[in-house]
Amino acid sequence: MTKDTNSTHHNEFEKAEHKDEMKHQVISFAMMIIFTIAAFAVVATDAIGKYFTIPIILLLALVQVIFQLYYFMHLKNKGHEMPALMIYGGIAVAFMTILTFTTIIWW
Amino acid sequence: MKGWMGKFRALFMLGSLSLILSGCGVEKLSALKPAGYGAELLYDLMILSIAIMIFVFIVVMAIYTFVLIRYRRKKGQEDYIPKQTEGNKVLEIIWTVIPIILLLVLAVPTVQAVFDLAETSSDKADIRIDVTSAQFWWQFDYAGEEISTSQDLYIPKGKRVYLTMKSADVIHSFWVPSIAGKIDTNPGDNENTMYLEANEEGVYWGQCAELCGPSHSLMDFRVVVVSPEEYEQWVKDMKNADPEAKPETTVAQEGQKIFQNNCMSCHAIGAQPKGVGPNLTNFGDRSKVAGILEPTKENIVDWILNPNEHKPGNSMPPNLVNKEEAGKVAEYLMQLKPSEITPEDAK
Amino acid sequence: MSTAVAQKKGFGAFIWDYLTTVDHKKIAHLYLVSGGLFFLMGGLEAMIIRIQLMKPDNEFISAGLYNEMITMHGTTMIFLAAMPLLFALMNAVVPLQIGARDVAFPFLNSLGFWLFFFGGVILNFSWFMGGAPDAGWTAYAPLSTTSPGHGVDFYVIGLQISGAGTLIGGINFLVTIVNMRAPGMSYMRMPLFTWTIFVTSTLILFAFPALTVGLFLMMFDRMFGSVFFDVAAGGNVIIWEHLFWIFGHPEVYILILPVFGVFSEVFATFSKKRLFGYSAMVFATVLIGFLGFMVWAHHMFTTGMGPVANSIFAVTTMAIAVPTGIKIFNWLFTMWGGSIKMTSAMLWSVAFIPTFTIGGMTGVMLAVAAADYQYHDTYFVVAHFHYVIVGGVVFGIFAALHYWWPKMFGKVLNEKLGKWAFWPFFIGFHLTFFIQHFLGLMGMPRRYWKFLEGQGLATGNLISTIGAFFMALGVIIFLWNVIYTAVKEPKASADPFDGRTLEWSIASPPPFYNFKQTPLVRGLDALWIEKSEGKKGMTPAEPLGDIHMPNGSILPFVMSFGLFIAGFGFIYQVDNPVWLSLVFIGMGILLGAMFVRSVKDDLGYHIHKEDLEKGDGQL
Amino acid sequence: MSNEDILNPKQMPREPEKATLEGKNKFIGFWFFLGGETVLFASLFGTFLALRNSTAGGPGTEELFGLELVFIMTMLLLTSSLTSVYAMYHMKNNDFGKMQVWLGVTVALGLAFLGGELYEFNHYIHEYEFTFRSSALGSSFYTLVGFHGGHVLFGLLWIVTLMVRNAKRGLNLYNAPKFYIASLYWHFIDVVWVFIFTVVYLMGKVG
Structure with a gap:
């Protein structure tokens, strides 16, 4: 162990920091729940018509996933540059794939 | 576009590139001997792209040859350390920008040609044909004419013929190199369309270009291009074909009976009913047996007795009839030629 | 510990060492040998294809067998020859080039190899178990889904297993390159x-x-x-x-x-x-x-x-x-x-430029979508992708083998034999494939079991077949060179070619821990920089200390073997559900081995400073 | 760092999952793997989207799907994601006991989710004769959702194995990365589910 300290003071500081982060995570969880309920509600009540429903629920899913990736999985934190790059890469290929399968499979 | 490309081609005729290429292959088969609208359009594109590419190749090879001769390590240079250059901005920009320009020159006519060849919903269409491929033969149904045939596709010279393509089993690909490019025939709802427009009369080779089983290489067909008048006559003759018509000779009559008892469940004569095997209307006029064999009696008998010998993996059962019966059936089939228009007319 | 095993000299111990190794240099040997064997199989299939197409209407092999040949030739060459040979190079060179002692996941590295290996073995078992896959290496449905027999099943299972190995290998090298570069080696x-x-x-x-x-x-x-x-x-x-x-x-x-x-x-x-x-x-x-x-x-x-x-x-x-x-x-x-020196490695590289330029040119021609309606699925395409894959990948692999052979095996391949192997292969290659461009344009679709008389395709096909024999000759001379070099050539120095990168700063072949001290990288071409300043080798970035090494393990072999067994179960349960028992046994072996791996701590071991000081390579 | 330091660290560092080179490798490697998994699931989603109307005369998505059960399953899985966040929170605070408890809750929620999924499949098969073989829609539905379910099952086995194996010895620098990537995996499962409930169920219900 070369880099770490023995000071309990430091540990207290870290704990507070973790707690702060945890608070953000609980908030993002609440948001995710709200988005989920909204998505289900939009579909269940058929409140806004078929053509708007699909883009809206897709958007809600997207925002939720961003919360999940950035807060729960810490993609926003330092030291996640390479993971973020590879996830974006995966998302780019995923996007092309899904675009293909919704457009040029049937003609 | 056509005119522009034509001039371009003329230019290169002088450069003899086109001449060299058009010396390749046999008539009616080679993509380098185009005889139809599509094939000519694509031939022009090929020449354009080859010309650009040869230009690039010459540049690369000039530098290459110079470098290898000039900078080869010579005796006494073993300890020579060359200057360690990192790069050269100007050069690098040049060999990025020039290829981009060359590719744009190529991309524009490419996109034009793609859209040109995809224009199959035109109202001008007077002839529409449904093409159905199967292991290992082709069915041609002339929409609106109540005509069905197989293996020999008759089309009139100079007219656009629109094809709707589908497959009865696996994916095949319809290719008549001298007249047009190819397109796949897919099973299910994934129908494709294309058109043929032939400029010269003749009997053209058609091939399957997508691996479809053991006899993929034997899934040939013919496109018979005749004059519009002859085409009209052919259509009339095809419509008049009567499966019940009594043949003249007794042998053929017996053959007809055997055929009706053993073969009719798969092979139709006339437009209806549609069988699972090739339609044999006016079989006597066919240029080939099963697309590959010369139309002689021996070959027909041989085919009936043992089709798998000639086209491995095909689904026609062998030895349905004995050799004597097969001979009679062959006799019957060969006299099925009410049409006066035969492949001979195209030649 | 692998060192202890390596000292026992017996043949059994030698095999055991390779079965359990997690050393990237030995895994490179495994990839090279198995990839090389599959390359020879694929080559043999190619020769049979070319003999069948030697003359019109030939009946050398049947139509069904021909389709099996083309399918296995393509599948073998891409998945079982080219990929593993490249993995051999990656394993042999990348850790050395970045100044690392090993890859990021030595265990997974070994697992990746064994998965590839057993996948390839399953695929080739099909020859002896009722026929190989016959739907082309692209296996288009529904031809592949309706193909009778079990051929395509072997294709599916074999590729699935070896594909998993490749994916693991890919992740391993990504992490190795991201995390394990020597100090100073920026991207x-x-x-x-x-x-x-x-x-x-x-x-x-x-x-x-x-x-x-x-x-x-x-x-x-x-x-x-x-x-x-x-x-x-x-x-x-x-x-x-x-x-x-x-x-x-x-x-x-x-x-x-x-x-x-x-x-x-x-x-x-x-x-230079x-x-x-x-x-x-x-x-x-x-x-x-x-x-x-x-x-x-x-x-x-x-x-x-x-x-x-x-x-x-x-x-x-x-x-x-x-x-x-x-x-x-x-x-x-x-x-x-x-100051160009024409060694064998350089010869292959120099030959690559015109060859690949032609391949690239035909690539652009094929990109002309409309014109592709003529080229598609003809010998023009066959010619194109052989120009890039043989003229690019195979030439490249030969160049790499000549270049890095001393680093992998401690000896420089014989130069004269190297050139003798090059010329027949190079000439044969162009004979075989250049003419195929024209065959395609002249109306010969690809994957054709036979062409007919009167199609004007006979001469071109004959030339193509003759060329294939020249290529085979080149390969045989190369193999002879390998044997000759092993027997006759002297041991190579650390830096026989006046190299520029880190792998040439250590012995040929390197000790199993690669770098006694991690080098300090001061720029691109790290070794060249040091040499141009008159230094003998790299400056170390750390004092001599204990080196951490991973433990060898048989588990990767066991896991892959489990999947191998399960693969047969999957293939044959269609005929009789009893075969499902093999699926359970195989999967049981796999999961059991994974469980063992998961619960048993594996922290590796340390080579002590004192042992390192005793001298290189004697451990 | 000696093996002893890794197994019995005197002091837990700030990010125990990334304190050793092996830990860093695992961390990066697993993220990269998730990048690949993204493409894997995208291919499955694409296949489903291409075949979502191919009912072959059988029941379609609108007829099949009910929202109540899916909503409950969604809530279970979302909550399990939060509980695994709590587990990692306690790992960072070096509180092994609490981490185990929260992981236990995560596993319980995951099991409940799996139970719901099995009930749902059973329901479709018996009430609607909608199976893996009945139509292309069936094939693609069961494959996509089943792949996700398989991931859940594997995740559960993985987390339970880790919990049991390390129950007696507590956290160290050797097992911290393992716990961490298991929780990453669990979150990823949740990400995939968000798209499944949106694309498969909600869009299926809209038609």
């Missing part, structure tokens, strides 16, 4: 070979999952009655084409990019010059990797995607020519002003 100081491996591994990561899914769908259709590709139940056969090519196109860049790296190293070394336009080369590599994912549908121009899709994919495909062109010119200008 823009990495040797170009390492850069290409980095991009290649990224492509593996994103391309192979599509194949995995495609193979699963096909497996479910063939073995468990699903109806993805059964149009009668609403299935759609185009799904397979897309999935296959979403994988398949990046796959060809997975093959070609590493050899671009090889050529970059070879040109620089044997011209720094690689011209290094940053442009890196940029071009990344761009090719990126564009590689946007062009797959150019394999499907005749599928009927419609003019809009065809145009888009035509233009993106043409765009790839730009970064590739940049590379060609940069190589030429690397040699420009240099």
Whole structure:
């Protein structure tokens, strides 16, 4: 162990920091729940018509996933540059794939 | 576009590139001997792209040859350390920008040609044909004419013929190199369309270009291009074909009976009913047996007795009839030629 | 501990050592030998194909067997020969080039190899178990889903297993390159070979999952009655084409990019010059990797995607020519002003340039979507991809083997034999494939069991077949060279070619811990910088200390063997559910081994400083 | 760092999952793997989207799907994601006991989710005769959702194995990365589910 300290003071500081982060995570969880309920509600009540429903629920899913990736999985934190790059890469290929399968499979 | 490309081609005729290429292959088969609208359009594109590419190749090879001769390590240079250059901005920009320009020159006519060849919903269409491929033969149904045939596709010279393509089993690909490019025939709802427009009369080779089983290489067909008048006559003759018509000779009559008892469940004569095997209307006029064999009696008998010998993996059962019966059936089939228009007319 | 085992000299111990090794240099040997054997098998299949096509209407082999030959030739060469041979190079070189003692996941590295190996073995078992797959290496549905017998089942299972191995290998090298570079080696100081491996591994990561899914769908259709590709139940056969090519196109860049790296190293070394336009080369590599994912549908121009899709994919495909062109010119200008020494490695590299330029040119021609309606699925395409895959990948592998043979085996391959192997192969290659461009344009579709008299195709095919024999001769001479070198050639020095990168700063072959002290990298061509300042070797970045090494393990072999057993179960349970027992046994072995791996601590061991001081290579 | 330091660290560092080179490798490697998994699931989603109307005369998505059960399953899985966040929170605070408890809750929620999924499949098969083999829609639905379910099952086995194996010895620098990537995996499962409930169920219900 070369880099770490023995000071309990430091540990207290870290704990507070973790707690702060945890608070953000609980908030993002609440948001995710709200988005989920909204998505289900939009579909269940058929409140806004078929053509708007699909883009809206897709958007809600997207925002939720961003919360999940950035807060729960810490993609926003330092030291996640390479993971973020590879996830974006995966998302780019995923996007092309899904675009293909919704457009040029049937003609 | 056509005119522009034509001039371009003329230019290169002088450069003899086109001449060299058009010396390749046999008539009616080679993509380098185009005889139809599509094939000519694509031939022009090929020449354009080859010309650009040869230009690039010459540049690369000039530098290459110079470098290898000039900078080869010579005796006494073993300890020579060359200057360690990192790069050269100007050069690098040049060999990025020039290829981009060359590719744009190529991309524009490419996109034009793609859209040109995809224009199959035109109202001008007077002839529409449904093409159905199967292991290992082709069915041609002339929409609106109540005509069905197989293996020999008759089309009139100079007219656009629109094809709707589908497959009865696996994916095949319809290719008549001298007249047009190819397109796949897919099973299910994934129908494709294309058109043929032939400029010269003749009997053209058609091939399957997508691996479809053991006899993929034997899934040939013919496109018979005749004059519009002859085409009209052919259509009339095809419509008049009567499966019940009594043949003249007794042998053929017996053959007809055997055929009706053993073969009719798969092979139709006339437009209806549609069988699972090739339609044999006016079989006597066919240029080939099963697309590959010369139309002689021996070959027909041989085919009936043992089709798998000639086209491995095909689904026609062998030895349905004995050799004597097969001979009679062959006799019957060969006299099925009410049409006066035969492949001979195209030649 | 692997060191203890290595000291026992017996043959059994030797085998055991290789079965359990996690040393990337030994795994490189394993990849090289098995990839080489599969290459010979694929070559034999190629010869049979060419003999069948020697004359019109030939009946040398039957139509069904011919389809098995072409399928196995393609599948073997791509998945079981080219890929593992490249993995051999990655394993042998990348850790050394970045100054690392090992890869990031030595255990997974071994697992990746054994998965590939058993996958390849399953695939080739099909020859003895009722017939090989016969639907082409592209295995288009529904031909593949309705193909009778078990041939295609072997294809599905074999590729699934070896594909998993490849994916694992790809992730391993990504992490190795990201995390394990020596101090001072920033991304823009990495040797170009390492850069290409980095991009290649990224492509593996994103391309192979599509194949995995495609193979699963096909497996479910063939073995468990699903109806993805059964149009009668609403299935759609185009799904397979897309999935296959979403994988398949990046796959060809997975093959070609590493050899671009090889050529970059070879040109620089044997011209005694720094690689011209290094940053442009890196940029071009990344761009090719990126564009590689946007062009797959150019394999499907005749599928009927419609003019809009065809145009888009035509233009993106043409765009790839730009970064590739940049590379060609940069190589030429690397040699420009240099001091070119024509060694065997350099010969293969120099021969690559015109060959690959032709392959690239025909590539652009094929990108002309409309003209592709004529080229598609003809011998023109066959000629094109052999120009890039043989003229690029195989030439590159030969160049790399001549270049890195001393690093892998401690001896420089005999130069004279190297040149003797080159010429027949090179001449034979052009004889075989140049004429095929014309055969295609003259109307010969690919995968044709026979062509007929009177089609004007006889002469061209005969020339092509003669060329194939020349290529075979070249390969035989190369093999002879390998044996000759092992027996007759003296031991190589650490740096026989006046190299520029880190692998040449350590002994040939390196000790199992690679670097006694991690080197300090001060720029691109790290060793060259030191040498040009008159130093003998690298400056260490750390004092001599204990070295941490991973433990060997038999578990990767066991896991892969479990999947091998389960594979047969999957294939044969269609005939009789009793075979499902093999699935359970095999999967049990796999999960059991995974469980053991998971609960048993494996922290590796340390080589002590005192032992290191006793001297190199004696451990 | 000696093996002893890794197994019995005197002091837990700030990010125990990334304190050793092996830990860093695992962390990066696993993220990269998730990048690949993204493409894997995209291919499955694509296949489903291409075949979502291919009912072959059988029941379609609108007829099949009910929202209540899916909503409950969604809530279970979302909550399990939060509980695994709590587990990692306690790992960072070096509180092994609490971490185990929260992981236990995560496993319980995951099991409940799996139970719901099995009930749902059973329901479709018996009430609607909608199976893996009945139509292309069936094949693609069961494959996509089943792949996700398989991931859940594997995740559960993985987390339970880790919990049991390390129950007696507590956290160290050797097992911290393992716990961390297991929780990453669990979150990823949740990400995939967000798209499944949106694309498969909600869009299926809209038609």
